Amino acid sequence: MASGSTSPPALSTKVVVLGAKGRTGRLVLGHLKKLGAKEVVAVARNITGETSDDVVKWEAGDVKEAGRLSTLLKGASAVLFTASASQGWSLFGTNTPKQVDYEGCVLTAKAAVQAKVPQLVIVSSAFVARPYHPIALMLSTLFGRVMQWKRKGELEAISITQQAGSVTSYTIVRPGGLSDKKPPKGLQGIQISQGDTINGMITRDDTALVTAQALLHNTAKNTVFEVVWHKVEKKGEGEEEEQAPPQRYKDWTDFFSRLRPNNGAHDPAFYPADHGQPMGGTGKTEL
């Protein structure tokens, strides 16, 4: 955003990014800056080597430390949880999926509510609501039951914010497999869905873009959704070049307007009503 121009209201006060040194977290910082955020507090366990600038201020912090979270979240308009465990199975681990993806997420939700932070956005993962899917089973087996802990973190964070009334809204972004081998595709390349039914890949940059954009759209509040790339058409054997996806969304408002809020018996996070029905596409299953 050009200097002197006005920040969108959601970005006009402090936005806190937890796990900001992570591959997605760092990209979120960049998108928040591009969207015109006035002050971004980038939080990582070790901030050695990081340099603050006019917008991004680096602060040391661990999502396992409730007191530190309260301090960091004071006066914030939003908190974005992009942290994830650095250890998998570990008997005496101090940074396992249980401790970070679950307990850290819960502490963040509690701190957000206590500090009256209006928006909480959590980067979780596709497949967390499909514990017996081979991909979820494989990831959890390899990495300390990570998918179960993430799901437990989601559910408790939702419950904490719901119990606090309308103090803090939640948004849970569940990307598919993260890969940075191809360039990001942006709005028209991203498929949004609810109910944890879709499979696919997406770049961290596109995930970070959706995560940052979610702060600007009321329809993203109190929702849980998945994002993957639209499947590309293959022309035939040996012809795998990607085709430009057809225009799918007018803009980001249109993108997020495809979401339904989670609401009791219709909550797609709990009752996947959309099974096999990707949203915002052509109506056919695209993955």
Ligand SMILES: NC(=O)c1ccc[n+]([C@@H]2O[C@H](COP(=O)([O-])OP(=O)(O)OC[C@H]3O[C@@H](n4cnc5c(N)ncnc54)[C@H](OP(=O)(O)O)[C@@H]3O)[C@@H](O)[C@H]2O)c1
């Ligand atoms: N890999 C995939 O294909 C995939 C697919 C779907 C979803 N996801 C999820 O998407 C999210 C982003 O993934 P990513 O690959 O970008 O993550 P990443 O690069 O592994 O970054 C995670 C960050 O969390 C930080 N962190 C760990 N413990 C922390 C703590 N106690 N307090 C504060 N920060 C802490 C780590 O920093 P330290 O240096 O301090 O450990 C690291 O910078 C994660 O939740 C991931 O599980 C991943």
